[in-house]
Amino acid sequence: MSSLTEHPAAWTRTDVPEGLGLGTLLPEPDGHRLEAGETVVEGEERFFTRFTVRTDLAWTTREVRAEVLSASGPESVTLRAQDGHWTDADGRPLAELVGCLDVDVAATPLTNTLPIRRLGLRPGEHRDIAVVWIDIPSLRVRRVRQRYTRYPAEDGLERYTYRDPLHGEYRLSVDGNGLVVDYERFARRLRSDA
Incomplete structure (x- = not known):
């Protein structure tokens, strides 16, 4: 993963007129850290998002902090998890989130890496999860x-579909690190010559 530290992945959003995200995976002694940011312009709406996700060595989320800067000013949310039990920044339990092992920050496709890495699906397998x-x-x-459903690899990339009741189904292609290369109708990774 050292190449991701040196050259973070960049995505262009394909679902909005202007959107650019940047993210990286960083190894830590007791797990992994995802760092990402995104800027979006859609009509009169303009915002910048930055988030950090910390996981254990099995890719289970332990903490997430997301910040947004928009016309209404800066706002943030911090959540912590242990054994599928979540609390807010003040330590109050969030009963509706019990059992969730992953977090999905609806910005860059970086957080799709979490269930892809954690589940370790083989081609033809699928898994339903709560996030x-x-x-x-x-x-x-x-x-x-x-x-998440995994399919046989094509053109050197792993293939998945992602589905949820809010947004429908999307095809994903990912590299060997589990990072999204193409997320149907949402984002496409920018190639680098470096």
Whole structure:
């Protein structure tokens, strides 16, 4: 993963007129850290998002902090998890999130890496999971059911579909690190000559 530290992945959003995201995976002694940011311009709406996700060595989310800067000013949300039990920044339990092992920050496709790495699906397998969904830019938090299905690799990339009841089904292609290269109707990774 050292190449990701030196050259973070960049995505262009394909679902809005202007959107650019940047993210990286960083190894830590007791797990992994995802760092990402995104700028979106859609009509009169303009916002910048930055988030950090910390996981254990098995890719289970332990902490997430998401920040948004928009016309209404800066806002943030911090959540912590242990054994599928979530709390807010003040330590209050969030009963509706019990059992969620992953977080999905609705910004860059970087957080799709979490269930892809954690589940370790083989081609032909699928898994239904409950995740903590953080809407961007509102920072509303909710529990969402998602299904990941893995397909045989094509053109050197792993293939998945992602489905949830809020947004429908999308095809994903990912590299060997589990990072999204193409996310149908949402984002496409920018290539680098470096």
